[in-house]
Amino acid sequence: MSFTVAPPAPDSTPVDTDTAACCAPASREAIGAADAEKLARSLKAVADPARLRLVSLVAAHADEEACVCDLTEPLGLSQPTVSHHLKVLVDAGILTRDKRGTWAYYRLVPGALDSLAGLLAGL
């Protein structure tokens, strides 16, 4: 969604050519620093055992939505910790939060994981 793989910078930076020292030159453009940082931020959100299990637990639920009370016990973590991880996943655009009454229901953002996986495979 927000990741533009194409480099927005037309290159005021002279991409060298002078060295040609030990290796072959680049055949295509690599990822830009800004895109790398953005992609890394998204990957960091998923690169945690607890958060991976949270995503999996939410995806495994029958109607693909789950409340915190259902996620705390199978993880073996305290309720504040689970809330923290869920907030990270929501901020990263992986999950959505929907508070109905006393409970907060989380569900997967459709295509979010696939988008991440696609960007990773297309490096």
Add this chain to the structure above:
Amino acid sequence: MSFTVAPPAPDSTPVDTDTAACCAPASREAIGAADAEKLARSLKAVADPARLRLVSLVAAHADEEACVCDLTEPLGLSQPTVSHHLKVLVDAGILTRDKRGTWAYYRLVPGALDSLAGLLAGL
């Protein structure tokens, strides 16, 4: 910490969760704790701007291999830092190292990124 998170049982189908309290029950099994930790370790290796750019730079090279001397300057990081990141990527099975003479050439492990992406998308 009243109980250990990782059961000694093999990883395939460890838990049968009793039915939940407030929400719908799980329709399929979620990822196990051991698998989550292993996947998280691989994802952590890639969840860093510098390492993402390293992977991209290596992949972008003409013969898909690059030495440290070619990677230090475009990253804007010191040589020890680049060496450190490359070691992380090699340890994670993303890159391979091949020292020829004075130079060390790094290249992508075929299918490593796709495998990671597949595991991520299949959560």
Add this chain to the structure above:
DNA sequence: CCCATAAATTGACATCCATCGATGCGTTGG
């Protein structure tokens, strides 16, 4: 031999991060 180069290792340091207990806020039910 000795020096120059390439890369890895070490040690130190600052920052980030996962985790918890305690607390606050909003909702539900009696």
Add this chain to the structure above:
DNA sequence: CCAACGCATCGATGGATGTCAATTTATGGG
């Protein structure tokens, strides 16, 4: 109106992590 419940936030803390300067190791050339 008040107690109970679900969840978020706060503050603290121990451990992991990214970064660099200095040093070490290994290779090659004069």
